[in-house]
Amino acid sequence: MKPSDPVTGSKLPATGTSIFTVMSQMALECGAINLAQGFPDFEVDPDLVERVAFYMKKGYNQYALSHGIPGLRENIARMIDRQWGVFVDFRDQLTITSGATEALYAAISVVTNPGDEVLLFDPAYDSYDPVIRLNGGIPRHINLQFPDYSLPWDQIDAAISPRTKAMVINSPHNPTGTVLSHDDMLRIQELAIRHNLFVISDEVYCHLVYDGVAHRSVLHYPALANRSMAVFSFGKTFHTTGWKMGYAVASPAITHELRKIHQFLTFSVHTPTQYALADFLGQEEKYLSLPSFFSQKRDRFLAGLTGTLFRARPSAGTYFQLVSYEGVSSLGDVEMAEKMTKEMGVASIPVSVFHEDQTDKKLLRFCFAKTDETLQKAAKLLQSIR
Numbered sequence: 001m002k003p004s005d006p007v008t009g010s011k012l013p014a015t016g017t018s019i020f021t022v023m024s025q026m027a028l029e030c031g032a033i034n035l036a037q038g039f040p041d042f043e044v045d046p047d048l049v050e051r052v053a054f055y056m057k058k059g060y061n062q063y064a065l066s067h068g069i070p071g072l073r074e075n076i077a078r079m080i081d082r083q084w085g086v087f088v089d090f091r092d093q094l095t096i097t098s099g100a101t102e103a104l105y106a107a108i109s110v111v112t113n114p115g116d117e118v119l120l121f122d123p124a125y126d127s128y129d130p131v132i133r134l135n136g137g138i139p140r141h142i143n144l145q146f147p148d149y150s151l152p153w154d155q156i157d158a159a160i161s162p163r164t165k166a167m168v169i170n171s172p173h174n175p176t177g178t179v180l181s182h183d184d185m186l187r188i189q190e191l192a193i194r195h196n197l198f199v200i201s202d203e204v205y206c207h208l209v210y211d212g213v214a215h216r217s218v219l220h221y222p223a224l225a226n227r228s229m230a231v232f233s234f235g236k237t238f239h240t241t242g243w244k245m246g247y248a249v250a251s252p253a254i255t256h257e258l259r260k261i262h263q264f265l266t267f268s269v270h271t272p273t274q275y276a277l278a279d280f281l282g283q284e285e286k287y288l289s290l291p292s293f294f295s296q297k298r299d300r301f302l303a304g305l306t307g308t309l310f311r312a313r314p315s316a317g318t319y320f321q322l323v324s325y326e327g328v329s330s331l332g333d334v335e336m337a338e339k340m341t342k343e344m345g346v347a348s349i350p351v352s353v354f355h356e357d358q359t360d361k362k363l364l365r366f367c368f369a370k371t372d373e374t375l376q377k378a379a380k381l382l383q384s385i386r
């Protein structure tokens, strides 16, 4: 067959339908409560919605500047400065993208050439591996250390070869809810400098940190920031996952390359929403209130597990909670997630799907970005499982 044959010519032969789509579809068909896919089921701030409508009606409906309107980039830079005390030049360090997904695609593409190896830490979000492959790179998966999901420094050292070009880190971490510490970041910086590595830092849950834990961005560490691309998402920050608005921050030299790729992926993103977000970022309480808002939801979900045989693992960040069902069933996690969706009415994501080697520790990931009513209903159902 010719190489252009749609089957034999697949660039991602091993990639099927994403587990998020599969579980959400199953939840819909079974009428189950969907705590699987990571999206809020509550309303977006009406003020933000009105602002988008306002700019649409005002005629802001044509292409924006490819790398984003200056007002939005300026206000993001201001937010980064206010929150983390880090200066980012909005003119040549910030690019507005179609969600973090596009930013990740562009960032990985900037540094990955055919034959380059890129380190990933499993369990890992599902977009990194295929994007590395699409660029001809070789993903090197390393499992985080169970049970605390810390970075396995010895294994990382051993995995680095002259072909290693970059590593992808993600903190706060989906699916485990762990947050990298200051010491972790210093070690990552040291490693990146010693081995001349780029770092792609997925920080989409940067505002969602709890229990006094601080988010440590690569941007805090100048020598690391210089060789990093940090990726963020307004979907996670403002409960607007369907709007697909994100941004990437990097040095001017890296941004120059990233923008070239962005230009041919989407060129630019939704103009009226950029104006609306620029206004909205002026109200800092909108993002400063997120830790308290989401930690209450996490605690409500945890309270719902009291008295059950499910055991929650610590979650200091993201809107995900890992739960062990070892006391409930000996099924594999994929079967357990399916059974719970179909028979018990609560959908979750099995953690093994985030592992290249499908490591199964009998853990399910639940999303607690839900209304109190949804969380209460889910708690009732989980409490009935013996």
Ligand SMILES: Cc1ncc(COP(=O)(O)O)c(C=O)c1O
Pocket: 038, 098, 099, 100, 101, 102, 125, 170, 174, 202, 204, 232, 233, 234, 235, 236, 241, 244, 245, 246
């Ligand atoms: C860790 C992580 N990175 C990136 C993304 C993608 O973000 P966006 O929806 O802004 O493309 C997600 C979405 O769930 C995520 O969990």
